[in-house]
Amino acid sequence: MTDTREVREHFPADGATPVVEMTGISILFPGVKALDDVSFRLFPGEVHSLMGENGAGKSTLIKALTGVYPIDSGTIVVDGQPVSFTGPAAAQAAGISTVYQEVNLLPNLSVAENILLGREPRRFGGIDGRAMRRRAAELLEGLNLDIDPGSLLGSHSLAIQQLVAIARAINVDSKVLILDEPTSSLDADEVAELFRVIRSLRDSGVAILFVSHFLDQIYEITNRLTVLRNGRLVGEYLTTELLRIDLVQKMIGKELTTLDEIGERAHADAVTADRPADYARAEGLGRKGAIEPFDLVIGEGEVIGLAGLLGSGRTELARILGGIDRADSGQLDIAGARTRLRSPRQAISRRIAYSSENRRSEGIIDDLTVRENIVLALQADRGWFRPIPKKRREELAQSYIQTLNIRPANPDALVRNLSGGNQQKVLLARWLAIAPRLLILDEPTRGIDIGAKAEIQKLVYTLAENGMSVVFISAELEEVLRLSHRVVVLRDRRLVADLENDGLTVDALLALIADGSVDDEAPLAPLGESS
């Protein structure tokens, strides 16, 4: 937090020349003008953020710089030289190191191999495995990440994969480091570590481009901002000179008010409402190696937040409830009936939906259209021989495109061509379309801009008021507290606390998550009944 004060003296320093200068950049995709005459400057020793809604063109601007997409007009100057990179490798060679929004690593290789791929330490003409693991371990330690460099990348959670991608990017000496939503699935601690690394790189003169939808992070780490809206440049600002509300207003073009209302309503609910009828009741449900047996009651219309550190078992618990992984102990009652969920399919037929945190590998079907992705689960549930009538498909697609503001608003667009945040909205639409009784959301707002995030939270809240139960996982504790009636805390793959969200604060929750001021051995209070 101390850094922002010095910004004024720093930027733009008199006579400083930008290390990257992009002028008048336009990129057209069929039917979409992704960038329209955008200019952008990046100076050595600054942390600069690209801001804008989902689909504003942030990732596209980055890909224009690194040569992933050819530009249709404009010029790119790096270090005073006009350039036109043929691809990421060429950009890398010129000192521009990038972590793209969709982590692009190889799950079947080890962590160390992923970090050092293409730059392996060599010995006697072959790859020096030991040196490689040592180097990788050093880099991981730099991020304070304690994992075995020899382990397979695919065996780790998305957050860890994201950190590995970052470790790979900072391994090389580069003048420019680009991070496109690196923190979207990280917890506060990992973000802090990342920021420590970013600051030290910045102080050594590296220019850093940092994209995030978290305003707190933006105000903590950046010196300057460039705001895009609908593929156009809105302006370039010093972070200290732009108030948050002004920033949001510049990004979305109007004011944002909805967020706080929800918090007050949710809170009021928790205090006054009677205990709702049970929808799901888990007793001793668990799975070896994933999550210790747990008890959990989910009331009708209740929103339950799961809180915990990375690897605490949040996702594992959610996957069992959603039928993705089978439980190997305990029992589950759904709406009063003993139920064994053997597959996601069975869960879906009971109107239980699990939306994965990993939208790219477990969520969207990228070569299908927006419409097909939205109706997929509903159609699979009906069976192939009962196709949803064309008209109904169209209605579903249109209504979710509108409600969730999916852009471009074209049901025939391939999902692979949508921006990250818009892909996430499509996935959400798929689950809402089955009209779930229990909706399990694992990081549903990952990569979603603040305007849409507020809309989605409002929607989830309204659905809960109408009787839908929700289990909600988010690395953002504020979001958990704002939405949940109850908060369940996990640590080391165990459920350690189950609390009414009645006056809970982020700090109290953090303390619980981290060190367990709740005694591990103490039996838990019977759920919900105590209040």
Place this chain on the structure above:
Amino acid sequence: MNPTLLRAVSSRLFWPIVMLVILVAINVVAFPDFLSITVTDGHLFGSVIDILRNGAPTFIIAIGMTLVIATRGIDLSVGAVAAISGAVACSILLGSPDPGAVGTVIVAVAAALVTSLVLGLWNGFLVSVIGIQPIIATLVLMTAGRGVAMLITEGQILTVDSAPFKSLGSGFLLGMPVAVVIGAAIFVVAALLTRRTALGMLIESVGINPEASRQAGVRARVLLFAVYTFCALSAGIAGLILTANQTAADSNNTGLFIELDAILAVVIGGTSLAGGRYSLAGTLVGALVIQTLVTTVYTVGIPPIVTMVFKAAVVTAVCLLQSPATSAAVGRLRYRISARTSRVKEAAAS
């Protein structure tokens, strides 16, 4: 180039169709009456009809193969299944007192198709229940299948004399060769079955991302069973046509290498071996390209030994034209042009 033409160029069917047109043109130059069709006894005759008839078995198998490939799979056993199917039919015909009776032929054909169905279920079982990679799973039947056919025919080439059976290969129906009519019927059935229901979308979904599909509740296992069974069934039908055409079941040679032609037809038609989006119309064009090529090689007088080289050349050309690099180049051209036209429109509007 104008935008309509550009859209056509970036369509997946564009290059295969161009290839087909070129091949036809070569033939027309060499034999001016290549395209002429004559009617004798109400039956159609001509080079084009020959191409359709001779290409029908490959095309029929390629339809099944398209669906298998769409699920990220492959079926190498189709040639062997064709041989088994022919062997079953012929041995029943030979074993019966009256091979020429329509009833006997119906029984023989039905038995052959049921056998194919069972073989398809076997492939589906290995792939979806046991989880063996499709290329390995179907290799089992590819190698063992011809042995099974040998057992059925007791190592002999079974020559049958049955007019109704023979007509499957060389007869006519509604003026067209029976094989062509069967091919058209299977094409229509496959298209309706997958595109009028949700089957096609679900198959593509599994082919693009199996885990995401599972989580969305798609029943991959049932779908895999269905496509492998359908593929084996189409191979069985093709086997009957081939056998009827030769009036003999030859365990060693019926449908030999036909899996390669079928896979080629699918790939030329623009369906990716990586699974996902498929096009039955593309497969039709692909099968036509292959058969026309074979015919061209004969008619132009190139020694048949070189046919393989020509096939390789055509496949390479089509694959290059369909490659991401080419389509990216075309795409870029398209942006430029649409940008220019929209700029012109804006200027005109203001």
